[in-house]
Amino acid sequence: MYSKITLVELVDLIAESTSTSKRVCELFVRELFATVSQALIDGEKVKIKGIGTFAITRVKSRKSVNVAQGGAIEIAGYNRLTFTPDKALAQAVNHAFAQFETITIDDALTDEKLAEIDKTYPSLFNEEGERIETPVEESSSGEDQSSVASPAEEPAIISVEETVHGSSEPTLEAPSETAAPEVTEEPVTDQPESTHDEVSIDDVGLKALEAFGVPVHAVSPSETQHKPMTVENNTEPEPESTAVTHDDAQPAAPDQEEPDDGFFRPAPRNAYTPTQEQISRQKSRKNLRWLWGVLAALAVGLVIWLIASLGGKTDKDGDSSLAVASDSIVAEAEPAVITDTVTSQIVLSTLSDKYYDSPWFWVYIYEENKALISNPDNVPPGTVVVIPPAEKYGIDAKDPKSLKKAQYKSWEILKGK
Amino acid sequence: MDNKKLVKTVAANMGRTTADVEKLLDALAGVLRTRCSEMDTVSIPSFGMFEPRKRNERVIVSPGSGKRMLVPPKVVVGFKVSGVLKAKLK
Incomplete structure (x- = not known):
């Protein structure tokens, strides 16, 4: 415990466990570390199985202030030897605290x-x-x-x-639980009142709109004006359905009125019915409404599909124009592409330090070369990476916001790895 | 320089087989592991010193979630470069 093992003792221990002569063991230890030292002096990184990795990192020269005289001085740069212990060694040494894990502190716990x-x-x-x-x-x-x-x-x-x-969720849980039932109840109570078809149209219509939403809005504003109405009002979808089923090519607007009456007729009946009319009639009407709903949904789907297919054409045109535009941008930017090579000494953060004055921006080099790099911590030497221009990602070593963003990004990347 | 190349070089310099050197290297790693686990410091002349150091528990703020977290204490193996090697590296 807390004693210092010297070379003599170390050699004794090795000789004991390998049953080799002490002379050979001492020669081995000296030779091993002499070799490692020489490799390190040559700027190489040395990995020893069961012990760890030794590497040299360059510490840049930096400006400081002479405390005694008050003048500005420059602290010279130097090579720092870093040691990363082997996983097995680190685990063995940390055996006393191995059972602990990092935990989140609950700030709400008073x-x-x-x-x-x-x-x-x-x-x-x-x-x-x-x-x-x-x-x-x-x-x-x-x-x-x-x-x-x-x-x-x-x-x-x-x-x-x-x-x-986890986190300070308990306060959040309560509202979310109460909110969920409300949401689910609403459609349930709506269904009997406003008939099935509205719900089904809403569902199908919304889904379809979601699927084709952008092109629809982009292409035909006049037609899309009808669209939201059909989704919101339960009176209009039905007319449209008949319109489309009878005559697909005709626009929906003129035909709407005629079936409107058809729909409104049952509505007043509905007001008288509950006590007077027979349950069987109600049932049959419910079936009829359901059928109406399905027809309406189909019609809305068809109209949306038609519009979307129209929109798709024009969109394609838009895409091609965009593609042309982006091509021209790439063509303009091409001559300025900077590339650099990763070696055993130069890694992403070194490159970031070289080009952006801060090692944190390695994340953007990684982002730019994601296809080439599987593990940002271990980029194979010889990999030629593209150094993105600083403006592309808003890189500015002097801007704390930009730095913070990069740090957060690196945290996310390394976490997801 | 990876482990394989290191073993090869040392074996050549010592005039022994790589198998012998590997065995000795394993023994050295084993000694280092057991002694450092017992909080002993292993020093190698003109190279440096392997010393286990205790790191206290601490509170950090996770940059992603902004939540405070308690990092448990741990023992890590530190390496202190000897003056001789440090001067050579400079």
């Missing part, structure tokens, strides 16, 4: 809440700090009590545990 948790468990010590001896029978009855009394208290404990692992 002293009062902790006191509440304490109350749920009987204290093992009295006020003078002496251990309370509890008889065996009592402890068993205490367990029973806790199991009886706990239902109210247990949730509190669980929620606290959750917050320790």
Whole structure:
């Protein structure tokens, strides 16, 4: 414990475990570290199995202030030797703390809440700090009590545990739970009142609009003006359905009125019916409405498809023009493309430091060369990477916001790796 | 320089087989592991010193979520370069 092992002792230990002569062992240790030293002096990175990796990193010269005289001085740059222990070695050394993990601290956990948790468990010590001896029978009855009394208290404990692992969710959970039922209830209550067809049209119409939304809006504003209405109003979709089923080519607007009447007729009936009319009639009408709904949905789908296909054509034109535009941009930018080569000494952060004055912007080099680099921490030497222009990603080493953004990005990339 | 090349070079300099050197290297790594686990420092003249250091637990703020996190304490193997090598590297 906390003793210093010298070369002599080290050689003894090695000789013992390998049953080799001490002379050979000493020669080996000296030779090994002489070789490693020489490789490091030559600027090479040395990896030793079971021990770790030695590497040289250049520390740049930097400006400072002479504390005594107050003048500006320059601290010379130097080569720093860094050592990264082998995974097995690091784990073996950290065995005492291996069971711990990084945990999120719950900021919402106050002293009062902790006191509440304490109350749920009987204290093992009295006020003078002496251990309370509890008889065996009592402890068993205490367990029973806790199991009886706990239902109210247990949730509190669980929620606290959750917050320790996850976040300060408990406050958020309550509203979301109440919100969810509301949302689900609404359509349920709507259905019987406003008939099935509205719901089905809404669903299909919205889905279709979502699928084709952009082209529809982009291409034919006049037609799309009708679209939202058909989705919102339950009176209009039906007319459209008949219009389209009877005559696909005709625009929907003129035909709408005629079927409108057809739909409005049942509506007043609906107002009288509940007490007077027979249930069987109601059922048949419900079936009819359902059929109407399906027809309307189909019609809306068809119209949207027609519009979308029209829109697709014009969109393609737009795409091609865009492609031409982007081509011209690329053509303009091409001559200015900077590339550099990754070596065992020069990694992404080194390049970032070279071109952007901060190692943090390696993320953008990685982003630019994602196709070439599978692991940003281990880029094979010889890889030629494109250095994106600083303006492309808003790179500015002097801007703390830009730095922070890059740092966050690097955190995300390394986390997702 | 990777492990394979290192073993080869050392074996050539010592006039021994790579298998012998590998065995010795394994033994060296084993000694380092057991001694450092017991918080002993292993020093190698004119190269440096392997010393286990305890890092205390600390609170960090995760840059992504902005949440505070408690990092547990740990023991890490540190390496302190000897003055001789440091001067040569400069």
